Amino acid sequence: MRVISPATVSPLREGLRLRRMPEPCVVVIFGATGDLTHRKLMPALYTLMRLGMIPPACSVIGVARRPKTDEQFREEMAAAVLGPHASPADRALWETFAQGLFYVQTEFRDPEGYARVRATLERVDRERGTGGNRVYYLATAPEFYGEIVHNLGQSGLIERHAGQRDGRRPWLRVIVEKPFGRDVRSAEELNRTLLRVFRESQVYRIDHYLGKETVQNILVFRFANGIFEPLWNQHYIDHVQITVAESIGVEDRAGYYETAGVIRDIVQNHMMQLLTLVAMEPPVAFEADEVRNEKVKVIRAARRLAPDDVPASVVFGQYGPGAIGGEEVPGYRQEPRVAAGSRTPTFVAMRLFLDNWRWAGVPFYLRSGKRLPKRVTEIAVQFKQAPLPLFHDGARDPNLLAFNIQPDEGISLRFVAKAPGTTMRLRPVNMGFQYGTAFAGEELSAYERLLLDCMLGDQTLFTRRDEVEEAWALLEPVLTWWERSSPPPELQTYEAGTWGPPAAWSLIERDGRRWRRL
Amino acid sequence: MVIRIPDSPAPVDVRAIEREVNRLWQAASERPELAGAGGAPEGLTRICMLTLVAVARDASTLSRLTDVIQRLTPRYPSRSILVRCGATGSDELGAWVSVHCEGADRGRPRVCCEQIVLAAGGRALSRVPGIVLPLLVPDLPVYLWWGEDVPMAEGAAAEVARHLVAASDCLVVDSATTARPLTTLAAAAALAAPLTGGLRDLTWGRLTPWREVIAQSFEPAPMAAMLDRLERVAVAADATGSEADPIEALLLIGWLASRLGWEVLQGSAERHAGGIRVLCRRSGAAASPGSQPGETVSVEIRGGPGPVSAVELCAGGPDPACAVLTRGRRDDGYVEVEIRPGRGRPRRHTIPFAVPDDVALLAAELDLVTPSRGLARALDLVRRAVPGA
Incomplete structure (x- = not known):
C-alpha cells in the first residue's frame, strides 16, 4: 500500500x-x-x-x-x-x-x-x-x-x-x-535550516540503502509472513549480526573520509536503517509516518553507552597494507590526501542492546569496514539452539536467517539435516532465495526508485528528522570517546583483506558467539 | 550457457516419469561440467516456482513454446511439461525427460529445471490428463499455456483441454496466433472462468506498451481534458495476409472504450474492405467524470491481425485537436507522438516503446496471480461490437 x-x-x-x-x-x-x-x-x-x-x-x-x-x-x-x-x-x-x-x-x-x-x-x-x-x-x-x-x-x-x-x-x-550533519548539534542545525524554509513533509533525506529491494523486503518478509513474526523476539532469537563490508579503500574520497570515518560514513545512516527495519514493531499501516514512527522507536530503545562502557562495546580499527583479490593495496595512511598520522577509523565493531520487551537481552552486533575481504552487506538473525542435544554426531549449528542486501540480494535460512548414510551424521544446509533467480523483470535501481517515490510524494523510504537526530544521539558517546578521550584510545590496525582487528573478534567471542564467515 | 542433461531428452516409461526425473537429477549432480571451482562438486540449485504445462498439436508450435520456456528458466524456474497432443491418428504415447541448467554467472548459482515431454495421439490422448496430473508440483501454481485454438468441440482433444484447465490456476493463450482469435478468446474465457488466475492472452500483453503510451500521452492536464471530448478514434494494425480478425486492434479499442465508459451502439458495426467501423456512445457512467453522455464516438480499425502500428485520437468541441501515435519499426523502441491542435502548429515528441518478446510476455503473465479484469472488460466490449464474433 x-x-x-x-x-x-x-x-x-x-x-x-x-x-x-x-x-x-x-x-x-x-x-x-x-x-x-x-x-x-x-x-x-x-x-x-x-x-x-x-x-x-x-x-x-x-x-x-x-x-x-x-x-x-x-x-x-x-x-x-x-x-x-x-x-x-x-x-x-x-x-x-x-x-x-x-x-x-x-x-x-x-x-x-x-x-x-x-x-x-x-x-x-x-x-x-x-x-x-x-x-x-x-x-x-x-x-x-x-x-x-x-x-x-x-x-x-x-x-x-x-x-x-x-x-x-x-x-x-x-x-x-547524506551526511545529515556530523553530530547531534550539527544535525539539529541542518534540520532547523531546512525547516525554516521547507515543511518536514517536503524534505526527503535520501539514504540509497532504503531503495534496495532486499531492504524493503525485510518489512514484507516480517509482516507478510505469519511464520516468522511469532519467533521474532528475545524468546527465540539469540543475537543479530549486521555487516556492511567494503573491499575498496578510501579511493578519491579521502578529503571527506578523513573528517568522517566509518561511524559517520556508514553506521549513522545505512546501519541504523538496517537495524530499525529488522527490529521495529509492526506499523499500524504501511504509510510513511506510521513506518517511520516505529523505526524511530527502535533507536530510542537502544541503550545509550556511558563513556566507561564504550571500550567494552566498541572496537575501532584502521586498515594497514595488505592484499585484496591477490593484489597488494596500501594502508589507509599511505592513501593520497590522508594524513600520515591519521586516526580516522575505517572499521568499527560494536554491540548494542535494545531495551524493550521484544529485544531485552538480545545483543545486536554491528561491524563495518573498508578493505575487508569482500563487498557484502548482510543482516543475520541467529536463533537459539534446540533445547536438547538429541543427536551427538555432527553439527549443532543453530538456525540462521540471513538477509543478503548486496551484492546478491536474497534471503537464506540455515537448518540442520541428516547426511545420507547409516549413521546419524548432521550437516548444516542452506535454503536460499535470490532475487536475481526468482523474479522476472527489470528492477529499478535504488536512485531510480527513490527519485520516483519523491516525485510521487511518498516519504516512506526517506529518513525523518527525528530518526536522524536520535541516531546521532545514540552514537555521540562513541564518537566523543574516540575523538576526545585523553589519552586517545588505542587505534587497532588490521591488515587489508582481513575481517578487521583481533579485538573485533574478542568483542563477540567473549559473549560466547562468533562473527559469521561471509 | 545452457547445459542439458542428457544432451537430448531421454525416452522413458510413461509410468515412471517421476522416478526417471529423480534419477536424472542425481546424474546431473555428478556431471563434471557442473562442478564448482577446482573441480569440486558445488551441488545443483533446483528451484521451482510453478508448473508450466504447454500444449500444442503441431510440432513446430510445440518447438516454439519449448524455446520460450527454456529462455524463461533463469527468470521463472519451473517444472515444464510439454504435451504434443494428437497431431496424428496413431495411438502413440511417449515420454522424454531432461534437466537443463542455466550457466552460473556473476556469482549467481547455476539454476536447473526439469522438462518432461509427452507425445500422444489417437486413443492415447485420453491418457494424457492421467499422466500430467500426478506430475504437477504440489502446492505451487499451475499455468497451462495452450499454443493454438483451444479445442472446444466434442472429442478427445477437448476432453484433454477440459481436464488440464480444471487442474490449472491459469490458462494462457496467444489469440493473435490462432486461426479464429475472437472465437478462441471467448471460448478460452469461458473455460478459464472458474480458475483463480483466469485467462491470460499474450496478445493483450503486447498491448501493454500501447496502453502505457496512450495513458502517458493523456496525463498532462490539457491532454486529459481531450479524453472527455473524443469524437473519432482510428487504429491501424499490420496486415499479415491472414483473414483473421484484427484482434490486437480490437482489444485496444475494447480497452479504451471500457476505461472511458463508452457503450457500443447495437447494430452500428460494419465490416468493409480492410477494416471494421463501429459507433460508440458515452454512457455517462464513465471513469472520466467530464464525459458528456449520449455523444457518439466513431471508431475505425484498418488492417489485419498483426501488431498495432498507429493510433489516432481526435477530440471535438471548442478546442479540437488530434493526437497521433505512430510506432517506428519493431525494434526502434519508441513511438512518435504528434499533437495536432485545431489552431497553431503541430507538436511532436518521442515516447519510449519497448516491444516485449514472447519470453517477457509470458514472464509478465506469470507475475500475476489474479484474473486480468482489463482483458475481460475489453473482450466483453469487443464481442458486443463485432458482428459474428
Missing part, C-alpha cells in the same frame, strides 16, 4: 504497472557538474523516462559554479548516460529527454544566480507544461546546504501556496543527500 496524494489518477492507468504517474515537474540539481549527478542522478532520471515511469515533460535544471551552456550540459550528460555505443533508439529517446535539460551557472551564495534559476524555471513551466512542480536536489558538498536553502527561501523559489492551477497546487520537495 502506497501513500497516494490527491493528484488525479488517469482512468487509463488501471492494470498498468504504475497506478499513478508523477505529474510533470522540474528537478533542479544543485551540484550538477559533480560525480553524483553524472553517475547516479542523470542516469536514473533518464532510465525512468525510458521506462515510461515519468512524463516526457519532466525537465532538469543543472545548477553549478562552472560556466557552461545548455548545449554543453546536454552533451556532457549524454556522454555520462549513453556512452559511445548507444543504439539509434536510445539516441532518439535521449533527444526527447535532452530537450528538457537546462543549465544555470552560479556561485551558490550569489542571489543573482537564484534569479536566473527562477527565470529558467518559469520559462520551463511555460514551454514544457511542468506546472510549477519542483524537486530541489542538494547534490553538493554538505557545507553548501545551508547557503542554498537560505537563498532558495530568499529568492522566492519556495512559495508554498503559489500558483493555483486547475484547482491544484503545485508541489515542491527537496532531496538532501
